[in-house]
Amino acid sequence: MTSEAIDNLSREDRRFEPPADLAADANVKADAYETASADRLAFWEEQAKRLDWETPWEQVLDWSGAPFAKWFVGGRINAAYNCVDRHVEAGKGDKVAFHWVGEPEDDTRDITYAELKDEVCKAANALLELGVQSSDRVAIYMPMIPETVVAMLACARIGAPHTVVFGGFSSQALIDRIHDCDARVVITADGGYRRGEPAGLKPAVDTALEQCPDVRSVLVVRRTGQDVDWTEGRDVWWHELVDGQSAEHTPEAFDSEHPLYVMYTSGTTGKPKGILHTTGGYLVGTSYTHWAVFDLKPDTDVYWTAADIGWVTGHSYIVYGPLANGTTSVMYEGTPDTPHKGRWWEIISTYKVNILYCAPTAIRTFMKWGAEIPEKYDMSTLRVIGSVGEPINPEAYVWYRETIGGGRCPVVDTWWQTETGQIMISPLPGVTAGKPGSAMTPLPGIEAKVVDDEGNPVGNGHGGYLVLTEPWPAMLRGIWNDDERFKETYWSRFKDMYFAGDGAKLDDDGDIWLLGRVDDVMNVSGHRMSTTEIESALVSHPKVAEAAVVGANDPDTGQAVHAYVILRESAGDGGPEVVQELRDHVANEIGKIARPKSIMVVPELPKTRSGKIMRRLLRDVAENREVGDVTTLADTSIMDKISAGMQDAK
Ligand code: 6R9
Numbered sequence: 001m002t003s004e005a006i007d008n009l010s011r012e013d014r015r016f017e018p019p020a021d022l023a024a025d026a027n028v029k030a031d032a033y034e035t036a037s038a039d040r041l042a043f044w045e046e047q048a049k050r051l052d053w054e055t056p057w058e059q060v061l062d063w064s065g066a067p068f069a070k071w072f073v074g075g076r077i078n079a080a081y082n083c084v085d086r087h088v089e090a091g092k093g094d095k096v097a098f099h100w101v102g103e104p105e106d107d108t109r110d111i112t113y114a115e116l117k118d119e120v121c122k123a124a125n126a127l128l129e130l131g132v133q134s135s136d137r138v139a140i141y142m143p144m145i146p147e148t149v150v151a152m153l154a155c156a157r158i159g160a161p162h163t164v165v166f167g168g169f170s171s172q173a174l175i176d177r178i179h180d181c182d183a184r185v186v187i188t189a190d191g192g193y194r195r196g197e198p199a200g201l202k203p204a205v206d207t208a209l210e211q212c213p214d215v216r217s218v219l220v221v222r223r224t225g226q227d228v229d230w231t232e233g234r235d236v237w238w239h240e241l242v243d244g245q246s247a248e249h250t251p252e253a254f255d256s257e258h259p260l261y262v263m264y265t266s267g268t269t270g271k272p273k274g275i276l277h278t279t280g281g282y283l284v285g286t287s288y289t290h291w292a293v294f295d296l297k298p299d300t301d302v303y304w305t306a307a308d309i310g311w312v313t314g315h316s317y318i319v320y321g322p323l324a325n326g327t328t329s330v331m332y333e334g335t336p337d338t339p340h341k342g343r344w345w346e347i348i349s350t351y352k353v354n355i356l357y358c359a360p361t362a363i364r365t366f367m368k369w370g371a372e373i374p375e376k377y378d379m380s381t382l383r384v385i386g387s388v389g390e391p392i393n394p395e396a397y398v399w400y401r402e403t404i405g406g407g408r409c410p411v412v413d414t415w416w417q418t419e420t421g422q423i424m425i426s427p428l429p430g431v432t433a434g435k436p437g438s439a440m441t442p443l444p445g446i447e448a449k450v451v452d453d454e455g456n457p458v459g460n461g462h463g464g465y466l467v468l469t470e471p472w473p474a475m476l477r478g479i480w481n482d483d484e485r486f487k488e489t490y491w492s493r494f495k496d497m498y499f500a501g502d503g504a505k506l507d508d509d510g511d512i513w514l515l516g517r518v519d520d521v522m523n524v525s526g527h528r529m530s531t532t533e534i535e536s537a538l539v540s541h542p543k544v545a546e547a548a549v550v551g552a553n554d555p556d557t558g559q560a561v562h563a564y565v566i567l568r569e570s571a572g573d574g575g576p577e578v579v580q581e582l583r584d585h586v587a588n589e590i591g592k593i594a595r596p597k598s599i600m601v602v603p604e605l606p607k608t609r610s611g612k613i614m615r616r617l618l619r620d621v622a623e624n625r626e627v628g629d630v631t632t633l634a635d636t637s638i639m640d641k642i643s644a645g646m647q648d649a650k
Pocket residue numbers: 265312313387388389390391392413414415416417418419439500501502514516517610
């Protein structure tokens with residue numbers, strides 16, 4: 001991205017200082033940055049002491065086989081022991097690990113650490129009985145229920161890497177993932193609740209397994225009680241196999257670099273990549289960042305990541321980070337509008353949640369519904385609120401801070417990826433004066449830069465590509481079975497630097513602003529522009545709740561800007577005058593060059609499970625093409641609605 005395009009990005013001058021009491025008592029103070037940069041490896045070595053190692057490491061980092069890292073070399077550790085047993089041994093067995101909230105009202109369960117330990121041990125014994133051995137892969141295709149966490153930890157306990165497939169994905173997605181990592185066992189449920197209705201999962205597994213003859217066992221949790229087809233000899237009920245197992249299981253320590261899980265993430269082209277995470281470094285990176293970024297006080301805080309476990313955010317900040325820290329978390333099964341649009345805020349007031357972590361797409365949806373809904377609930381217990389998954393538009397940030405955070409909670413805008421495993425760039429709530437729209441600076445122990453096309457660092461006020469210049473503990477160790485693709489995707493664009501695939505700019509203070517995926521950058525009459533910038537301008541208009549912008553081929557300008565917007569509920573239907581008003585608004589905010597050629601008012605936008613807008617599909621619509629692969633959409637009917645609206649408009 002060239003500087004001319006971003007000179008006018010976000011003339012944002014609002015600043016929010018940390019609250020004085022939070023700053024005084026913060027887990028991490030400003031000196032952490034200096035300590036970490038003085039000796040990065042010593043810093044991470046210190047953080048590794050948060051965990052219980054069966055055998056200590058001999059070397060903090062072995063980077064001699066770069067870009068394949070080894071962290072805490074020679075150390076041996078069991079992830080499940082660290083997430084569960086050691087808290088029970090420390091006398092915290094009665095502490096709640098999860099306040100689980102099912103989607104149907106009054107369907108709740110509190111699970112203590114002692115209960116979680118028993119469940120994990122039983123499930124581990126059950127997997128052993130099914131013949132699962134360390135290093136065998138297990139696919140998990142589940143709703144958001146406690147058994148999902150139990151299943152993941154049971155796998156970790158016996159050293160069998162899990163691959164969690166988002167419950168909203170189709171049987172095709174399941175087939176691809178089972179084939180790629182050669183899973184032999186699948187853990188699933190009859191179904192889960194979605195918008196008040198039981199939604200089946202087992203049927204998709206049955207369909208998928210017609211093409212996966214190597215899968216020998218399917219362990220099925222009964223969640224909804226709906227009818228399921230049954231394959232004798234292959235399918236086993238969880239309650240029949242797991243419940244009767246012994247609650248004793250001695251955890252075995254594995255090498256620090258033993259694979260913990262594979263998480264598939266879709267690239268813009270080609271088949272999904274199986275991102276490999278290993279054990280020791282991953283636990284160090286996730287537990288430290290969970291404690292530092294959210295200022296977690298494990299003895300008193302109630303923490304809630306409102307995200308799906310099938311997304312890396314669920315792995316790192318519902319399961320491994322929080323449990324390694326002995327946290328009490330909330331886990332919620334359903335959608336935010338079931339049975340009413342105040343469900344999240346009701347949960348926060350019921351459980352006295354102190355820390356909330358969610359995605360900008362959720363925040364913009366709540367903005368669309370209106371502030372009067374959350375304002376009905378007592379959310380005075382909240383003290384830190386976080387955002388992840390996309391750039392948070394400044395307007396959404398300020399709304400989140402004011403309406404949800406009561407004007408007192410720091411917003412931590414956390415940039416990271418499936419590949420990074422842990423949060424990389426974020427404010428620290430007790431240190432950083434936050435700027436709406438900026439993820440600010442790399443965390444202590446992390447080195448990130450913004451570079452130009454040649455890989456040279458840009459100066460303040462300039463834009464380019466985000467790169468990570470030093471290895472970090474939770475980094476991916478590769479792509480499952482595809483070392484070449486790993487090197488090619490992340491390490492070939494710039495020498496000795498990890499290429500994240502995101503555009504970014506440094507503001508005049510040197511703080512980082514993320515500008516969206518580089519594949520989404522538009523080129524209009526020779527000017528390179530970021531989708532984020534124009535989307536944020538649209539969202540700053542009081543009538544707009546959400547916006548997606550794409551560049552589509554144009555005979556006159558090379559590419560032209562096309563926008564899709566969701567209006568706030570208070571804004572009416574959006575006739576031609578509104579469209580004109582929004583086009584002018586963008587021209588005023590950024591410049592004439594950014595004025596969208598077309599703006600279409602839509603009911604919904606195509607999004608992935610983590611709420612990321614799939615601009616590629618909108619580009620297909622704008623360029624009048626057949627819409628491409630929609631298998632990773634959270635709701636596959638959306639594209640039909642948008643394409644139909646496009647036809648009507650013509
Ligand atoms: C954790 C997660 C990674 C991509 C990443 C970037 C975008 C995530 C962001 C953000 C701006 C933030 N992203 N957090 N962009 N600000 N705070 O989302 O992982 O699903 O692998 O996506 O998400 O584009 O490259 P993943």
